[in-house]
Amino acid sequence: xxxxxxxxxxxxxxxxxxxxxxxxxxxxxxxxxxxxxxxxxxxxxxxxxxxxxxxxxxxxxxxxxxxxxxxxxxxxxxxxxxxxxxxxxxxxxxxxxxxxxxxxxxxxxxxxxxxxxxxxxxxxxxxxxxxxxxxxxxxxxxxxxxxxxxxxxxxxxxxxxxxxxxxxxxxxxxxxxxxxxxxxxxxxxxxxxxxxxxxxxxxxxxxxxxxxxxxxxxxxxxxxxxxxxxxxxxxxxxxxxxxxxxxxxxxxxxxxxxxxxxxxxxxxxxxxxxxxxxxxxxxxxxxxxxxxxxxxxxxxxxxxxxxxxxxxxxxxxxxxxxxxxxxxxxxxxxxxxxxxxxxxxxxxxxxxxxxxxxxxxxxxxxxxxxxxxxxxxxxxxxxxxxxxxxxxxxxxxxxxxxxxxxxxxxxxxxxxxxxxxxxxxxxxxxxxxxxxxxxxxxxxxxxxxxxxxxxxxxxxxxxxxxxxxxxxxxxxxxxxxxxxxxxxxxxxxxxxxxxxxxxxxxxxxxxxxxxxxxxxxxxxxxxx
Numbered sequence: 115x116x117x118x119x120x121x122x123x124x125x126x127x128x129x130x131x132x133x134x135x136x137x138x139x140x141x142x143x144x145x146x147x148x149x150x151x152x153x154x155x156x157x158x159x160x161x162x163x164x165x166x167x168x169x170x171x172x173x174x175x176x177x178x179x180x181x182x183x184x185x186x187x188x189x190x191x192x193x194x195x196x197x198x199x200x201x202x203x204x205x206x207x208x209x210x211x212x213x214x215x216x217x218x219x220x221x222x223x224x225x226x227x228x229x230x231x232x233x234x235x236x237x238x239x240x241x242x243x244x245x246x247x248x249x250x251x252x253x254x255x256x257x258x259x260x261x262x263x264x265x266x267x268x269x270x271x272x273x274x275x276x277x278x279x280x281x282x283x284x285x286x287x288x289x290x291x292x293x294x295x296x297x298x299x300x301x302x303x304x305x306x307x308x309x310x311x312x313x314x315x316x317x318x319x320x321x322x323x324x325x326x327x328x329x330x331x332x333x334x335x336x337x338x339x340x341x342x343x344x345x346x347x348x349x350x351x352x353x354x355x356x357x358x359x360x361x362x363x364x365x366x367x368x369x370x371x372x373x374x375x376x377x378x379x380x381x382x383x384x385x386x387x388x389x390x391x392x393x394x395x396x397x398x399x400x401x402x403x404x405x406x407x408x409x410x411x412x413x414x415x416x417x418x419x420x421x422x423x424x425x426x427x428x429x430x431x432x433x434x435x436x437x438x439x440x441x442x443x444x445x446x447x448x449x450x451x452x453x454x455x456x457x458x459x460x461x462x463x464x465x466x467x468x469x470x471x472x473x474x475x476x477x478x479x480x481x482x483x484x485x486x487x488x489x490x491x492x493x494x495x496x497x498x499x500x501x502x503x504x505x506x507x508x509x510x511x512x513x514x515x516x517x518x519x520x521x522x523x524x525x526x527x528x529x530x531x532x533x534x535x536x537x538x539x540x541x542x543x544x545x546x547x548x549x550x551x552x553x554x555x556x557x558x559x560x561x562x563x564x565x566x567x568x569x570x571x572x573x574x575x576x577x578x579x580x581x582x583x584x585x586x587x588x589x590x591x592x593x594x595x596x597x598x599x600x601x602x603x604x605x606x607x608x609x610x611x612x613x614x615x616x617x618x619x620x621x622x623x624x625x626x627x628x629x630x631x632x633x634x635x636x637x638x639x640x641x642x
Contacts, residue, residue, distance in 0.1 A: 129193035130585040130594060131380070133180060134388075134578075135205040135305050137161075137226065137410070140179050142187035143578065144198070145585040147594065149603035151578060152193060155186035162223060167230040170223035173211050176305070177312050181371055188372060195378055201313075201367055202384030202588030204391040204580055205305040207328040208277045212284065212353070213308075214294050215301045218316045221290045224305065225280045232279040233499065239346065273499075277304060278330035282347040295353065302353045304329065306385045313382060314365040320356040323440075324390040327432040332357075334430050334442065335422055360386050360434040361587040383591035388580050389413045390433045392550055393443060395583025396574060397601045402542035406529060406571075407580070408553035412451035414532040416540060418442045425539045427495035436590065436597075444540060446494035446532040450503070451525050452553045454487035458521045463514055471558040474519040481516035482507040484629040485524040492633070495535040502636040506629040525553065526562035527626045533567050546570040548606075550579035557610075564610040566619065575607040 129152070130145045138161065144153040157179045162170040188195055208227035213220045225231070274280065281302065284291055294300045303311060307321045326332045331349065333340040339351045358364060366379040386394070389407060393415045396405045401419035406412065415433075422430045422442055433443040455467055464470050484506045486492075491499040505520065537544045546569055553559060554573050564571045576582050582604060589595045595603070615622075 127193055127197065128594065129191065129198045130200055130202065130589050131184070131187065131198050132202045132204065132581045132584040132588065133184065133309065134581045134584070135159075135176075135180075135203075135309070136388075137206055137228065140176070140183055141581070142183035143581045143585070144187055144191045144193055145582070145589075146193060149576075149582060149585065149595075149600075151576075151581075153187050153191035155183040155190065157183050157186075161226070164223075165231075167233070169226045169228040169230075171209070171226055173213075173220045173224050173308060176224065177309070180309055180312075185372055195372060195376070195380075198380050199594055200381050200383040200588040200592045202386070202584040203306050203309055203382065204384075204386050204388050204584040205309075205325075207325060207387045207389070208275060208280075208304065210277045210281060210302060210304045210329075211308060212281075212291055212294075212300055212302050213311075215299050215319070218311070221294060221300075222284060222288050224308075225284065227275055227277075229280055230274050232283045233274040235283060236274050236279050273330075275493075276330035277328075278343060278347055278349060281349055285348060298352075300353045301355075303355055306387075307355045310364055310382060310385060313367045313371060315368040318365040320358050320364055320385070322358055322360040322385040322387075323432040323435045324360050324387040325385060326355075326357050327430075328387055332432075334432055337440075358385075359436060360384060360390075361436045361591045363591060381592065384584055384588035386434065386584055386587055387431075389415055389445060390431070390443065391580045391583035391587070393417065393433055393583065394586055395576075395579035395581075395604060396548040396550070397604045398548065399441075399597070399601075402544055403548075404533070404536070404544050404546070405548040405550065406532070408451050408525070408529070408549065408551040408559075410450075410452045412448040412525070412529060412532065412551075412553075413445060414447075414529070414536060414547070415443045415445045416536045416542065416544065418444055418540065418542065423540050425535070427493075427497055427535045434587065436587070444536050446535040448487075448493055448528050448532060449491065450487040450489045451528065452551075453489065454485075454503075454521055454525060455553065455556075457489070458518060463518050463521070470518055470522060471556050473515055474522045474558045477513070477515045477519055479516075480507075480520045480523060481512055482509065482625075483512055483516045483520040484625055485517070485520040486629050486633045487521070487524045487528065488633050492630075494532055496630065496634060498634045500635040500637045501633045504629070504633050504636075506632065507625070519558075522556065522559050523562055523622075525559050526566055527623075529559075529563045530566040533569070544569065546572055549573045550577055552577075560610045561613070564612045565615055566623070568612045570612065571610040573607040573609070575605040579604075 132143045134141045141156040211224045364382045369376040392407050398417045403417045406414045428444045428446045433441040488501040488503045492501040
């Protein structure tokens, strides 16, 4: 476990603790009253691959790691435990498990968001006459009503990345789950629900609106369970957690989490999905405000305020609910961004990731080479699980530098596609895109994306923006901050202004679209 050492005690200051659960690590942070990180602790999380396409985690190991980072961050914190006002939890969305509510025993490993076991089932359901009929009826209804709910339903498509699809597989294929479910003792939860359940001593089974809206089980138009989808898949709402406001008191962390001699109960005042937490951390509070998180994957989110939109390549999500304030957002995602850079490093194109930007700039262009980073398909706007990554335009004159530049430009092209997937159909002005995530440190990608998108990109000064947004939401619930004061605490860093490329930009986009079209449907789950 890694932690940082405090420079000195901050007497009289108060703190907010955040737990940030990623795919391969869990981290705890302490933010002071000025929203600055004063302590952190982290631990790796093991991934398990029991069968091809199955990606799992041990739920008890995750809980032990969570307790370890919570205790670890307090060991190095300059703010004492009695001054910690609240705990907030943010997680990657869609990883889930089920357990027996009588004893809290997990019935299987966590099925992570990367798990593809339900892909074939999704293809079968999507190809069914029932789904085709629902889409046709919804399209007909949208033609006459122009309702965004019918527009969204007309693009209904189950995807394995949605928790509802993988949960259906578990309900059908894990005997112990069926047995406990038949006895009426089954409980479901994504990671935030599981950690809340454990932190509160098995007292609270709950989630928040931002998390549940990303599972495929919630209808944001009706603000209730999506009964149609749940009946199609075979999921009953009785196993699901209570849905609560994103910022508010969920319960209290039992004292023994911080050691057997501890007597302090700290309120847990925020559960929030990672992308929505980043949107809040950037203070994207107004309709049209947009952020792009670029790590292993890439996610563009736009605040749509109180309005919902129906878009074929993106589904409306709940950004957050704070009391009477209900804010929606649209999201377009890409599974591969930083992973493409890691792949290029593994292939020997460069020794250090930090070198990639300079290598790309060492040639005036990519020499006609294009790279599509579709290692696991393309999400928005193509929505094509069968796409696969590829280089195009390689000639005898192609050098390593051209290929490195093509890899980085491929990420920039994908960012443009994600931004366009939202700004073209959503009638809101997108003035700039706020950036966070590790790939945001790559100057070449940032400038290339700004040129292609023709918008200013603004990096966050604090790159732990997901945890910052979580801290903000947790702190609001206990009066540490007021929402109107938060923009002063979330400051912008470096900006990238678009450069005019003229005809060169149009040529690049022409060949990019040509390259994309040739990667689609490279494989099929039906083996065709």
